[in-house]
Each structure stands twice: as C-alpha cells, then as structure tokens.
Amino acid sequence: MTGPESFRPRHMRTMKTDDLRVLHKWLSVLLLGCGIGTRLAGGGASDSPPRVFPNVPQDYLREADNPPDFWVSTVDGVTSFLGGRVHRGTVAVIGTSAGGRPIRAVFYGRARNGRGTTTFSGAIGAGAMRAYFGPDFDRKVYVAMASVHGGEFEGIVGLVNLLSVLETGNDLRGRPWPEVVAQAARIDRLVVIPIVNVDGRARVPLRMEAFRGNESRIPEYLNTGGWSDGGLIGWPACKAYIPLDFSRTQFPGGYPNDNGVNLMHDDFFGSRQPETQALFDLAARERPDLILNLHTGAGANDYYTRMHVPVMEEALRPAFNGLYRAVHTALVHGGFQGSSDLAVEADPGRTTSFGFNLDSALDFHCGALSVVVESPSHGYSGKNQRGDVVRHSADQLLDQQLLVQQEAMRYLADTGGRARWAGGK
Numbered sequence: 018m019t020g021p022e023s024f025r026p027r028h029m030r031t032m033k034t035d036d037l038r039v040l041h042k043w044l045s046v047l048l049l050g051c052g053i054g055t056r057l058a059g060g061g062a063s064d065s066p067p068r069v070f071p072n073v074p075q076d077y078l079r080e081a082d083n084p085p086d087f088w089v090s091t092v093d094g095v096t097s098f099l100g101g102r103v104h105r106g107t108v109a110v111i112g113t114s115a116g117g118r119p120i121r122a123v124f125y126g127r128a129r130n131g132r133g134t135t136t137f138s139g140a141i142g143a144g145a146m147r148a149y150f151g152p153d154f155d156r157k158v159y160v161a162m163a164s165v166h167g168g169e170f171e172g173i174v175g176l177v178n179l180l181s182v183l184e185t186g187n188d189l190r191g192r193p194w195p196e197v198v199a200q201a202a203r204i205d206r207l208v209v210i211p212i213v214n215v216d217g218r219a220r221v222p223l224r225m226e227a228f229r230g231n232e233s234r235i236p237e238y239l240n241t242g243g244w245s246d247g248g249l250i251g252w253p254a255c256k257a258y259i260p261l262d263f264s265r266t267q268f269p270g271g272y273p274n275d276n277g278v279n280l281m282h283d284d285f286f287g288s289r290q291p292e293t294q295a296l297f298d299l300a301a302r303e304r305p306d307l308i309l310n311l312h313t314g315a316g317a318n319d320y321y322t323r324m325h326v327p328v329m330e331e332a333l334r335p336a337f338n339g340l341y342r343a344v345h346t347a348l349v350h351g352g353f354q355g356s357s358d359l360a361v362e363a364d365p366g367r368t369t370s371f372g373f374n375l376d377s378a379l380d381f382h383c384g385a386l387s388v389v390v391e392s393p394s395h396g397y398s399g400k401n402q403r404g405d406v407v408r409h410s411a412d413q414l415l416d417q418q419l420l421v422q423q424e425a426m427r428y429l430a431d432t433g434g435r436a437r438w439a440g441g442k
C-alpha cells in the first residue's frame with residue numbers, strides 16, 4: 018500500500034510538497050546547464066512532481082541501456098524541446114491537466130478564420146458542411162496528438178521528431194525527411210500535441226523502458242497499472258474502473274489522469290476532464306479535418322503499426338478507407354507490415370473497431386475524422402502471423418511514426434478534407 022500522502026488531492030497538498038516542487042524546479046534549472054542531449058533527454062521531473070508509489074518493484078523502473086538521444090519522451094524533455102527548438106511554430110498552453118500540469122501544443126500555418134452560420138450537427142442536417150466550417154472551409158487542418166495514455170511513448174517520440182523535421186528538415190538523428198516537409202507545406206494548419214495526458218506521462222518515471230523480450234507484463238503494468246497485491250489491472254479490464262481509485266492500486270499506471278480517468282473513455286456528455294475539455298475547445302476553434310491519435314499497443318500476434326477504425330459518422334467511412342489504404346501501403350513499402358501483400362495489409366476491411374471513445378466524440382463534436390494509430394512498443398517484442406518473433410528497434414519505431422505522419426498529411430492534402438470528403442452541397 019502507498020501512504021495516504023500519495024493520494025492527497027492537489028489542493029490539499031502541504032507546504033512540504035510545495036517546497037519539494039521548488040526544489041524540483043531548482044534542480045531542473047541546474048540540469049539545464051548540461052549539454053543539449055541531456056536537456057532533451059530529460060529525467061522524470063516535471064512541473065508538478067508526480068505522486069509517489071513506493072511499492073512498485075524496483076526492476077519495473079529500470080531504464081533501457083543507452084537510450085538514443087532522439088528518444089525524447091518525458092514531460093521535461095518535451096517541454097525543453099518546445100522551449101528551445103521550436104522557432105517557426107508557435108507553442109501555446111491549450112489547457113491544464115487534472116494534476117495542474119500545462120498541456121502544450123505547437124501551431125503552424127493559417128487557421129480557419131471566421132465562423133460558419135451553424136453548428137456541426139446543424140450542418141449535417143442542412144447537408145451543407147460549409148455552413149459549419151465557414152468561409153475558410155477549404156483550408157486543410159491537421160492535428161496530431163500523442164500520449165492520451167501516459168505510458169505509451171512511441172507517439173511522443175514521433176511527434177517531437179516531426180517537430181524537428183518541420184523546424185529544420187531533419188529528425189533528431191539528423192536524417193532528412195523531404196517528403197514530410199513537402200506534404201506539411203500543402204497543409205494550411207498543423208497542430209501538434211506531443212503529450213495530451215501529462216499527468217499519466219509524469220507518473221511513469223522512465224524515458225525509455227528496459228526491453229523485456231516477448232514478455233509484455235511489465236510494460237502493461239506501467240501502462241494500465243497494478244492492484245495493491247501487484248496483480249495486473251490489465252487491458253481491457255482497466256476500462257471497468259473509471260475513475261480508478263488509486264488507493265486500491267500499487268501503481269495506477271500511465272493510463273489515467275490524476276483524477277483516475279482514462280481519457281479515451283471520459284464522461285464525454287457529462288462532466289468532462291480538463292484534458293478532454295482542452296481537446297474539445299481546440300477542436301471547436303480549429304475545426305480540424307483529420308486528427309491522428311497516436312498510441313502504443315499493436316496486436317501481439319500481428320505486431321505492426323496499425324490504424325483502427327473509429328465509431329464515426331457513416332459518411333466518413335470512405336475517407337477512412339482511403340486514409341487506411343494510403344498509410345498502410347506506405348508502411349508495406351517501408352517494410353513495416355507483416356507481409357508485402359497490399360491486398361491484405363492495406364485492406365481497411367481488416368481493421369478493428371473498439372467502440373465509442375474519444376475519437377468518436379471528437380468526430381461528432383467537430384466533424385473531424387479522428388483515428389487511433391497503434392504502434393508496437395520499444396519495451397517488448399511480439400509475433401507475426403507465422404509465429405516468428407518481431408522486434409522493432411527504436412530507429413524503426415521512429416521511422417514508422419514519421420511515415421504515418423507523412424502519408425496522413427499527403428492524404429489530407431490530396432483529398433481536400435472534411436468539406437470535400439462528406440460535405441453535402
């Protein structure tokens with residue numbers, strides 16, 4: 018059991034905790050004196066110190082041997098990157114997490130100006146999507162967000178490196194991505210949110226997990242948490258406990274925010290979490306066409322990056338199918354699928370739906386096609402459909418992330434976005 022101090026709500030924190038926060042900030046300032054690699058790599062420290070869970074087995078908190086410098090995944094590492102390396106884009110705080118941490122986004126290009134004359138629902142009823150999007154209906158607006166689940170690092174690394182490409186043309190390995198640059202230039206407005214669930218990410222005190230072979234138990238513990246007896250809360254069982262009562266856990270995992278809520282399954286029509294509200298407000302302001310929601314959780318027996326079909330408006334299905342084909346075709350050509358058979362790998366008919374969730378809510382809120390992309394993990398290997406072991410290196414995981422971004426942007430630029438996908442008259 019963790020002591021009661023760990024579960025005290027934020028507003029009840031004692032002076033002692035506040036003093037620790039000051040010390041944390043002081044230490045962060047000292048750390049900033051180190052080299053840029055160290056700064057970007059970042060430790061576990063963050064704006065608000067995470068609650069402490071002393072009974073997590075020490076071995077679970079082992080870092081990977083020699084994590085590459087490009088693996089920028091912590092709250093501090095991302096904050097430092099946004100503060101020091103983003104010049105062309107505009108960094109803004111779009112909300113504050115349940116635990117009091119800022120949620121940061123980076124904005125590029127021209128937003129949709131002006132307003133439409135009706136709500137999104139009204140536009141569907143009128144058969145006139147332009148009446149919702151307003152005079153700039155034909156601008157293309159793209160949102161990429163990661164770490165809605167705080168224990169899933171691949172998307173964060175992908176988006177930080179995407180930002181590096183947008184800023185310099187190169188990822189953090191120094192590798193150029195001219196097609197990413199070219200496709201991004203065809204998008205009017207880009208919004209990148211590297212860490213949505215800042216509380217959950219701050220709770221998992223690792224930059225890169227130790228590799229666990231074909232055993233996914235420890236990465237899953239870090240993600241979905243463990244009960245007081247150390248037993249795995251697990252997926253999908255964790256979804257039966259929202260909000261999760263942290264006092265029943267040894268470690269709540271990176272899934273929930275500090276209110277215990279898994280943001281993929283918030284109370285969307287009732288009392289929304291601040292992170293969800295920040296996304297809803299952003300979506301209402303920006304009226305995006307496409308939202309990529311980056312997760313880590315590829316199927317263990319077909320262990321490759323895969324897009325899931327959301328529960329969405331029926332009218333968006335053709336656009337989803339096209340996006341799926343485009344992204345998975347590129348992944349096949351990159352060697353990142355289970356076979357080279359496009360008829361199988363790029364067939365949107367094979368994708369799985371996991372029911373009504375954040376992506377559905379975003380679609381019905383603002384008309385965006387919002388899709389989950391599940392990456393394999395750096396922390397464990399899986400299998401292909403023949404039963405062979407598949408392990409993705411950190412380099413390969415980053416390549417997949419950037420390829421997905423590149424092809425999703427290309428698809429949006431080629432097809433013109435929501436008002437053209439299913440716009441009515």
Ligand SMILES: [Zn+2]
Nearest residue numbers: 166169312313
């Ligand atoms: Zn996830």
